[in-house]
Amino acid sequence: MGERVPWELVEAALAAARERGTDVAVVPLTAIAAAAGISRSTLLRRLGGSRAAIDEAVRAAGVDPGGRPPVRERAVAAAAQLISERGLGAVTLDAVAEAAQCSLPSLHTAFGGRDGLLTAIFERHSPLLDLERLAASPPAALGSTVREIHRALVTAFDRHPRVLPALFADLFSRPDGPGGQMFRAGFPRLFDSFGALLLPHVRAGRLRPLPLPLLIQQMLGL
Structure with a gap:
């Protein structure tokens, strides 16, 4: 790492990138300066007037500063x-x-x-986000709700790369393995979505007042 870039500025750049969920190379200097508790002009002065200096210092610290997709x-x-x-x-x-x-x-x-990587993969390739979006604006009719739930599940299974089938294969072959870990981590959010979609129909008398896990099981035919 270049001597003119203090380590606390590298830490500030990494912290700003984490907060934004992006690479250091696309984090504005104003955000890095704010993370370091200094002004943008002071940051530039300490970098010798060059944005490239912080990217090179981050790279020298073993972290790819990016510039490509994050x-x-x-x-x-x-x-x-x-x-x-x-x-x-x-x-x-x-x-x-x-x-x-x-x-x-x-x-x-x-x-x-x-573990954090596996959580991000599950969120992206399971039906979790689709079900949460559906629960945020559910159809009024029970039939439409069930069809949309099934659509979200089928879409997730058919999505490429074929991640969800591989997760189920891992879950069934070793329940305590990473596939099971991913499902257990995501289950509370899945459960909340199913509750938001199905329980209003229970209260309206359109579904039998069964425990939610049993309702989910029957709807999915498990």
Whole structure:
């Protein structure tokens, strides 16, 4: 790392990137200055007048400053492809870093570790976000609600890369493995979405007043 770039400025750049969920290279200098508690003009002066200095210092610290799609986006896409082609066991941080063309420190900065990466993959490739959007603005009719729930589930299973089938395969083969961990982490949000979609119809008398897990099980035919 260049001597003219103090370590606290590198830390400020990394913190600003984490807060925005993006790469250092696309974080405005004003945001880095704010994270460092100084003005933009002071930051530029301490960088020797060049934005490139902070990017080079971050790179020298072992983190890809980016400029391409953010590390988070590249890593989730690369990990999803690995899961689709080789299964969940292929998702090591080393393999993802190589496929995403980023460094291990970049992955730790973006996700905090493998668990955070798996959580991001589940959010992107499970029906979670689609169900949350549906629950935020549900259809009035019960039939339409059920059809839209099924549509969200089928869309998630058919989405490429084929992540969700691989997660279920891992879950059924080793319930305590990473697939089971991902489902357990995402279950509270899934459960909340199903509740928001189905419980109003229970209160209106259109569905039998069964426990929500049983309602979900019957609707999905499990």
